[in-house]
Amino acid sequence: MKKTVVAHIAIMVIAVALGSLLASYLIDQQNQISVNRDKLSTAPLGGFNKFASDVQWMLFVNYAGGIDCVEKPEAEEIYKRLNAILANDPDLEIAYNIGGMMISNSDPVKSAEIFMRGAYNQNLKNNWQIPFSAGFVLDRYVTDKDDPDRLKKAEDMFRLAASRAGDNAPYITSALLKVRAKRIAEKGKWSGIQVVNDEHALLCAMFDEWRKNGGTADAAQPSDSMNIPDLKDRLLRAAQNAKASDPTNKNILDTLAKVMKVVSEDQHLCGNCLSPYAAGDKFCGQCGTAVVVFAVCPKCSAVMKGKFCSSCGSTDKTK
Ligand SMILES: [Zn+2]
Numbered sequence: 001m002k003k004t005v006v007a008h009i010a011i012m013v014i015a016v017a018l019g020s021l022l023a024s025y026l027i028d029q030q031n032q033i034s035v036n037r038d039k040l041s042t043a044p045l046g047g048f049n050k051f052a053s054d055v056q057w058m059l060f061v062n063y064a065g066g067i068d069c070v071e072k073p074e075a076e077e078i079y080k081r082l083n084a085i086l087a088n089d090p091d092l093e094i095a096y097n098i099g100g101m102m103i104s105n106s107d108p109v110k111s112a113e114i115f116m117r118g119a120y121n122q123n124l125k126n127n128w129q130i131p132f133s134a135g136f137v138l139d140r141y142v143t144d145k146d147d148p149d150r151l152k153k154a155e156d157m158f159r160l161a162a163s164r165a166g167d168n169a170p171y172i173t174s175a176l177l178k179v180r181a182k183r184i185a186e187k188g189k190w191s192g193i194q195v196v197n198d199e200h201a202l203l204c205a206m207f208d209e210w211r212k213n214g215g216t217a218d219a220a221q222p223s224d225s226m227n228i229p230d231l232k233d234r235l236l237r238a239a240q241n242a243k244a245s246d247p248t249n250k251n252i253l254d255t256l257a258k259v260m261k262v263v264s265e266d267q268h269l270c271g272n273c274l275s276p277y278a279a280g281d282k283f284c285g286q287c288g289t290a291v292v293v294f295a296v297c298p299k300c301s302a303v304m305k306g307k308f309c310s311s312c313g314s315t316d317k318t319k
């Protein structure tokens with residue numbers, strides 16, 4: 001008799017244990033199928049959340065069409081409605097795009113929050129406009145007083161947008177580099193050098209990106225870098241602009257020295273205006289400054305085209 005009671009209890013315990021294992025397995029499965037389940041509203045809609053959000057969205061459009069301007073009170077109402085819509089359908093891209101844009105002026109912090117929520121939604125991970133808008137609002141409209149981390153967040157958002165957009169939107173790269181430059185300017189120092197102006201900061205930002213890309217324009221991409229078209233040309237232009245902004249500033253010249261040492265290894269650049277010049281050139285074609293002549297025959301000074309001088313037949317022993 002006692003034995004059967006023990007057996008019963010044992011079976012019950014095992015059953016409960018198996019049941020909870022099965023339950024957690026099923027929840028895992030469910031979460032895989034429906035990624036946003038835990039973010040959905042718990043309102044008793046009997047699974048009609050999507051339908052409810054569609055109705056709410058129509059009402060929202062109707063409301064938005066009826067207001068003349070978006071000031072603080074309207075922004076609050078819009079934000080409230082957006083939250084209700086997104087609680088029922090977190091994947092409604094248009095709600096992030098339109099809603100976030102509508103309140104970007106009157107309540108940039110909440111606008112950025114909406115955009116960032118959309119940007120981090122895994123079901124919308126192919127959408128680059130949402131993170132770009134988030135970065136844009138954080139960069140242009142949110143102030144340091146609102147959020148001291150806004151530039152860092154903006155940079156993250158632009159990076160996310162750039163990784164999703166591929167080559168489709170080169171202006172994302174420009175926006176990203178400008179935000180990086182602002183962060184460098186805010187910090188005031190770069191590689192131990194005092195940053196003196198915006199052009200200088202942009203040069204530093206671009207050089208950082210260059211180094212991240214492995215120092216060449218088309219090297220294998222490390223994971224946190226992105227393919228910036230014409231990075232080398234942009235870097236040279238940034239260097240020229242930085243120099244032109246304050247030609248005798250020691251901090252800028254120090255930075256240029258660092259940049260040029262790495263970047264111009266395979267290219268000869270005029271020491272004055274940083275334009276590239278060709279083998280045999282004695283003066284810069286852009287500014288007329290004397291340059292260090294390279295790749296000429298040590299005997300007759302003709303431009304060397306190969307191992308031997310094509311004018312006098314002597315060989316360049318340095319090669
Ligand atoms: Zn020059």
Ligand SMILES: [Zn+2]
Binds near residue numbers: 313
């Ligand atoms: Zn020669």
